[in-house]
Amino acid sequence: MAVTGKAAAEAPLVTLTFAFTDIAGSTALWEHEAERMRPALQRHDQLLAAAIAGHRGKVFKTMGDAFCATFEQPADAVAAACEIQRRLQAETWPTSAPLRVRIALHTGPAHASGGDYFGTTLNRCARLLGVARGGQTLLSAATAGVLETALPEGVSLLDHGLHRLRDLPRPIHVFQLQHPELTGGLVDAGGELAGASKVTGQSLARFNPSELFDIPTLPAVVMQAMEVLQDPMSDAESVQGVISRDPAISAKILRVANSAFFGFARRVGTIAEAVGVLGFVNVQGMILGLGAFDSIRTDRLKLGGLWRHSVTTAAAARLLAERLGRRPDEAFTAGILHDIGKLIFAVQAGSDYQRVIDLERVAGASSLEAERTLLEFTHPEVGEMVAQRWNLPPRYVAAIAHHHAPAAAGDETTFCALIGLANQAAHAFAEAPAPLAPAREAERLAHLELLGLDLADWLECLGQLTRAHSEIDAFVSAVQ
Secondary structure, eight states, X not given: OOOOHHHHHHSOEEEEEEEEXXXXXXXXXXXXXXHHHHHHHHHHHHHHHHHHHHTTOEEEEEETTEEEEEESSHHHHHHHHHHHHHHHHHSOOSSSSOOXXXXXEEEEEEEEETTEEESHHHHHHHHHHHTOOTTOEEEEHHHHTTOTTTOOTTOEEEEEEEEEOTTOSSOEEEXXXXXXXXXXXXXXXXXXXXXXXXXXXXXXXXXXXXXGGGSOOOOHHHHHHHHHHTOTTOOHHHXXXXXXXXXXXXXXXXXXXXSTTTOOSSOOOSHHHHHHXXXXXXXXXXXXXXXXXXXXXXXXXXXHHHHHHHHHHXXXXXXXXXXXXXXXXXXXXXXXXXXXXXXXXXXXXXXXXXXXHHHHHHHOOOHHHHHHHXXXXXXXXXXXXXXXXXXXXXXXXHHHHHSSOGGGGGXXXXXXXXXXXXXXXXXXXXXXXXXXXXXXXXXXXXXXXXXXXXXXXXXHHHHHHHHTHHHHHHHHHHHO
């Protein structure tokens, strides 16, 4: 559904799990068995409507034999899909062949308007449905990632790996619902997905996306703090009550709050005071960054260097946001998080990722060029999967996924361009006086154009970073 102008600007953004269904091969059945298809379709509609409603779902659109539904909880969507497939399989159909329904589940933000929804989340769900076979229920990583401990009884997920789907700029990590009562022959679990291009290749490091689900989750205190920080009814004392349960994170937040980076005139003595002077979003960014880095501690990558780059990017993003009239605290948080995909590479790719770093340095290649040369995936692709698994806010997921290519970010294009330009500023600051590599220079110019900025704005940002050098050092020291 295309919505433009005032309607698009005013349409509320909601995060839901979308379920799309249709009957595989229905055109041929209607052509050859129209009389039998009429009662079969009526029974199909009854079964699907009952299963969706029975698991707290809402049908918002039907088109022919296709259903489009929403669920507030991903686990409810999975339970409904499983019930649909089991009931369809157990049914005796009047047609010569049983009806086989394919289902796609994808979780993400969408704009609600007039009882319908629109946005990139629906596009991804539709493309996922397009590669499913009759009898298959496919899930995106955005849905599968939040279901580790919430799968209905008997349900498991088969990892199909990464697949490039038509018209989508990035691969989607695809999972398939399995249940003992579903006949294996119906789902052809061992075969390729119909119409999808599986990401393969002879890379040096065989990065396995399924292993993302072995990556440590964010610490419990971080997840609890995120819930409190995003609750509009919370206050600074509520946040302190959660964060104080982790002395290490509490100490680091207080050290950062009292560092020269924020430059407060008086000493901040408690977490509640830190929240009061820093603001909820800045504290959220620090907690997320600390949680991400602390949960993936490894000697395989020099995390001190990555921390410094992330903090410098956050500082540049804050400066640019102020210049553009955007929210500096959100830009700061996205800057801290933008390269979490590199953390995953440090764990998954081991010494091979050091070869990526070496290729960047010796050949002057961008990180994306080096990763595509030596690995199967890039850090924005991997970072997006991890961010979805950690259930980060959609704006930060977009910045992680699209800070190198903001034009693909849809409604978040400007925000992602801001983070992308801040990323290039951090590289230029660290590598001065050497000029940016050609690939980075091209990226910088593209970001400036998207943001409506010019050379003077760029030089002013670099100048401010230079003047803030000691403050950035203070921030990095505070979190080590």
